[in-house]
Amino acid sequence: xxxxxxxxxxxxxxxxxSLAHFVATHNAQSPERAERIADQAVAFLATVATATxxxxxxxxxxxxxxxxxxxxxxxxxxxxxxxxxxLHHNPAPGGGGRGLxxxxxxxxxxxxxxFMVFDDLWTVNxxxxxxxxxxxxxxxxxxx
Numbered sequence: 001x002x003x004x005x006x007x008x009x010x011x012x013x014x015x016x017x018s019l020a021h022f023v024a025t026h027n028a029q030s031p032e033r034a035e036r037i038a039d040q041a042v043a044f045l046a047t048v049a050t051a052t053x054x055x056x057x058x059x060x061x062x063x064x065x066x067x068x069x070x071x072x073x074x075x076x077x078x079x080x081x082x083x084x085x086x087l088h089h090n091p092a093p094g095g096g097g098r099g100l101x102x103x104x105x106x107x108x109x110x111x112x113x114x115f116m117v118f119d120d121l122w123t124v125n126x127x128x129x130x131x132x133x134x135x136x137x138x139x140x141x142x143x144x
Contacts, residue, residue, distance in 0.1 A: 004116040007042030008035075010082070015074050016042075022067040029063070036118050037064040042078075043115040044106065049083035051109045056102035058129060060121040065089070104129040 008016050016038060024034035041057070041064025048055045057065055068075050069089055079087045107122040107129055122129040 005043070005114050006116050007039040007044070007046065010042050010046055011074070011078065015071065018071065019064065019067045022070065023063050026067070027063045036121060037061060038067065039064075039116075040110075040118055040121050041065045041068055043110055043113075043117075045078065045087060046082050047106075047110045047113045047115065048087055049079075050113065051106075053105050053109050054102055055106045055109065056098055057106065058103045058122045059098070059124055062098075098124055100124045100127055100129050 011019075016035075019038040019041070020031065020035040023029050023037050024031050027034070027037075029037060037060050040061045044055065044057055044061055044065065045068065068078070076086060079085065103122060103124050107117050107119070111117050119128070
């Protein structure tokens with residue numbers, strides 16, 4: 001069995017703690033769940049850097065992404081280190097762009113990149129995103 005990477009391992013303990021605390025405080029999550037969400041958000045961003053499919057976060061992971069984006073200096077540095085560019089957060093106008101298939105594809109891309117994926121955090125509107133294999137959706141990290 002291959003050893004899986006964690007998102008947590010890609011950032012400092014201080015930054016990780018700050019991300020998890022932000023998720024817990026601003027999204028009413030338990031500290032343990034907030035840590036798992038923060039881990040998946042960091043792993044998601046690292047995968048975006050090299051993904052060949054559109055990357056769309058789950059409802060839960062999106063909380064961690066927003067926390068990371070609000071740590072602007074650290075977010076920019078992480079993007080430059082892992083992607084060589086700033087990964088823009090540019091949601092589709094009017095919302096509604098997060099589909100189960102696109103989220104499932106993102107979770108599969110993270111697994112393919114060697115990251116541990118907490119399947120219970122990969123849901124859309126309460127539906128589990130583990131069984132579908134489509135790759136539609138708006139890519140994360142592109143300005144357009």
